[in-house]
Amino acid sequence: MDAIKEVTIGKRKLSVVYDECPESPREWDNLGRMLCWHNRYSLGDKHDYKTPQDFYDSDEYKDIVVKFPLRLYDHSGLSMSTTKDYPFNDQWDSMQIGYIFVTKEHMAKEYGKDWEANGKLDNATQVLLGQVETYDKYLRGQVFGYILEKVVACDSCHHIDYDVEHSCFGYYAISDIANDVPDEFKEMVESI
Numbered sequence: 001m002d003a004i005k006e007v008t009i010g011k012r013k014l015s016v017v018y019d020e021c022p023e024s025p026r027e028w029d030n031l032g033r034m035l036c037w038h039n040r041y042s043l044g045d046k047h048d049y050k051t052p053q054d055f056y057d058s059d060e061y062k063d064i065v066v067k068f069p070l071r072l073y074d075h076s077g078l079s080m081s082t083t084k085d086y087p088f089n090d091q092w093d094s095m096q097i098g099y100i101f102v103t104k105e106h107m108a109k110e111y112g113k114d115w116e117a118n119g120k121l122d123n124a125t126q127v128l129l130g131q132v133e134t135y136d137k138y139l140r141g142q143v144f145g146y147i148l149e150k151v152v153a154c155d156s157c158h159h160i161d162y163d164v165e166h167s168c169f170g171y172y173a174i175s176d177i178a179n180d181v182p183d184e185f186k187e188m189v190e191s192i
Contacts, residue, residue, distance in 0.1 A: 007188045011151040013162055014185040016192060019169040022143035025134045031110055032128040036098035044098060066124050067101035078139040082132050100128050137172050145169030146177050
C-alpha cells in the first residue's frame with residue numbers, strides 16, 4: 001500500500017494512505033434515496049424500478065418533497081454531481097443517470113411530523129447534496145486511512161521493521177485524520 005505521505009518521529013511512523021476497500025456510503029443510514037439506471041454500472045441504492053418511467057409512475061415518486069438529478073461523468077473513472085457544470089455537461093462522457101430524493105415519509109421519520117412547520121426542508125436539501133458529494137468521493141477513490149507503526153529493530157540483521165500499532169480507514173477528508181492521530185503527527189496530516 002503506497003503512502004500519500006509518511007513521516008517517522010522517534011520510534012513511530014505514520015502513513016496516510018488511500019482506503020483500497022471502502023464501504024459504499026449508500027450502505028449507511030441515509031436520508032435520501034439514490035436511484036440510478038446505467039447499463040454498465042450498479043450505482044446508488046438498490047431498487048426494483050426497471051426504467052425511470054416505472055419510477056415516475058410510482059407512489060414513491062408522488063411522495064417526493066426534494067429531488068435532484070444525478071449526472072455521471074465517465075472518463076478514466078467515475079464522478080457524480082447534481083449540477084451540469086463542466087465536466088458534467090460533456091456531450092460524450094456525461095449523462096443524467098437518476099435522482100437523489102427524499103419523500104414526505106422519510107422527512108417525518110427523520111425530523112418528526114412537524115418537519116414542514118420546523119423549516120427542515122433547507123436542512124434536508126443540504127443533507128442530500130452532501131450525500132452526493134460523499135458518494136462522488138467514494139466513486140473517485142478519495143477515501144483515506146492511516147497506519148501508525150512502531151519501530152522494531154532487528155539487531156542481528158541491522159534492519160528496521162515496523163509493527164502496526166493502530167490503523168483506521170474510511171475517512172472522506174484527510175483533515176479528519178488529524179483528529180485521531182497522536183499529537184506529534186497532527187501537523188504532518190494537516191499539511192497534506
